[in-house]
Amino acid sequence: MTDLIKRLCLLNGTSGREDEVRNFIINEIKDYADSLSVDNLGNLIVFKKGRKRAKNKIMLDAHMDEVAFMITCINSDGTLSFESVGGINTAVMTGIPVSVGKDKISGVIGVLPIHLTPKDKKQDLPSKSSLCIDIGAASYEEARKVVSPGDCAYFDSDFVQFGDGYLKSKALDDRAGCAMLIALIKEELEYDAYFTFSAGEEVGYGAAGAAAFTVKPDYAIVCETTTAADLAGVDENKKVCRLKCGGAVSFMDRRTVYSKDMFDLALDTANKLGIPAQPKTMVAGGNNAGHIHKTAGGIKTVTVSVPCRYLHSPSCVVSVDDVYSSLNLVRALIGELADA
């Protein structure tokens, strides 16, 4: 599982540019799936037969895209102006290494050295619009030879296993979810199930909703990652969820009010089977459930998220145990919902 997550995370694929990730996934699962198709938006839709026919149609979703940067303009001094694709805080893009375009050109998002920063501004983060990517080009012409506006730049960040069972990488949101779905497809399932590896979640335009319309399931399970703020010194009520406490189940976020029965079912199932799980204790964030639950006359949806520290940064951190716990909970939920 760890190796699968590693290989997924090291692929570059931001919203609308999921090709590399999708091709990798297709290659992983093609011998295990009963059918697969890629729709007009780039969603990968997979069907896998189980030992039993499901009474209710179940769909599992994980998104393939990751947050990144898009080059908007090449400046006269050879630097590249950019916008973030998905929400990235200035705090985690200041002074970082990036990899630009298909050829993975080394670059940096620079910052005015602290020595030259006026005293009263030393703690101010630079404004997003003032930041640019430097690839060492000395002029517009030099940069234009290797980069074009619309090209994307990615966090240059290795996959690392560290501490007591933690993984650190870019793109764990949501390659961790993709890895869970791939693992399930490779298993012998008890019930038939549909899987959507969806496009464009980080910019929220609703590609997953279109995939759900195509599948028209009775129930959807969204496999995600979510912010964990379980740092030393943070108040208990602000932690959202904690690493090593299992998958986080949402009752409400910024895009979805989840059915109470779905939320209860997830936590009760975990409790019954002794699978670590926790409620996500803050109404924050949002995910593909926001589009899926409104699709095709309404789909009852539940979200199980792997808790992730430093989400949307070059150094997302998750616990391997939580990936397994989330996977176990999701597998159990397929059974519960298929027969419900």
Added chain:
Amino acid sequence: MDLCQTLFGLAEASGTSGQEYITAGYALDLLSKFMPAHVDALGSVVGENDGEGCHYLLDAHLDSIGLVVTGIEENGFLRVDKCGGTDARVLPAHEVIVHGKEKVYGVITSIPPHLARDEGKKAAGFDEIMIDTGLDGDKAKEIIRVGDRATFVSYYGKMLNNTVRGAYFDDKAGMCAVLRCLEILKENNCNKKLSVLFSAQEETGGSGAAAAGFRCEADKSISVDVSFAKTSDTPKDITASLGKGTMIGFSPVLSYSMSCELKALAEKKNIPYQLEIMPDSTGTNADNLAVAAGGRKAALLSIPMKNMHTPVETVSLDDIEATARLMAEYIMNDGGLEA
């Protein structure tokens, strides 16, 4: 000498001020190829040959900025403060190695948006950021002790125009220039009397250079450090560009005659150069070396750098080569008068 390989090798072995022993072994190996060398009481690497004529001291600093552990929380999060002029704005979500009893990998915490102050416009201060080691508190305490240092994990990269990015080119680029200068001198069978100082504790005030400068009997010193290169947001008095040559320093602290000789020699030998005008002291080891013991003529060459004191310091290998060549020519020609 492969400049890029030497630079990345030195940078990878970086130690913070006071923990230069992490770099010293590697630096000693490299320097010993040219002259007998040892580590002095403050941790500086010092070498001296038995040449003749005017005695030159070449200096670059050995230490790097970083973090120092100030506390260990129950759940393996480390409280930290800066060691040297570390920039808190660039720390969140960067990776570090904590130099405890063994090396421990960690991630610097990044405060999630819902907890950020001032809508995320202010950077977290050193009182707010921690290192996440992923260890439980007891295990962390077994390996790590308050006072241990942490250094950045570096993502080295070659960029356009022979520029490179990575952590700790300040002042490994300077050390690299000194070593390349020694190589050029050796190739030219130069037998001038030379001392080399890879000085400790520059980032925390220059104690290493002050102490070693006291012992060294050189008549003239040339320090090599990095300095600011122009970017779109630098003040207008920052005029040097990356890749346009070594920066020859002019300052009341520095020997005016040496600065002028270096400039004339660069012109004569077609070595790319730029001027760095500092109407006050230089803020480098040159300040200490000029007045150590009975005083000596000091010069300063700087390698232009972008993003100083961040994990993505950027320099041009061409500027390192130009710096090395100018130093070598200066020594071989005794200031250029006989050239």
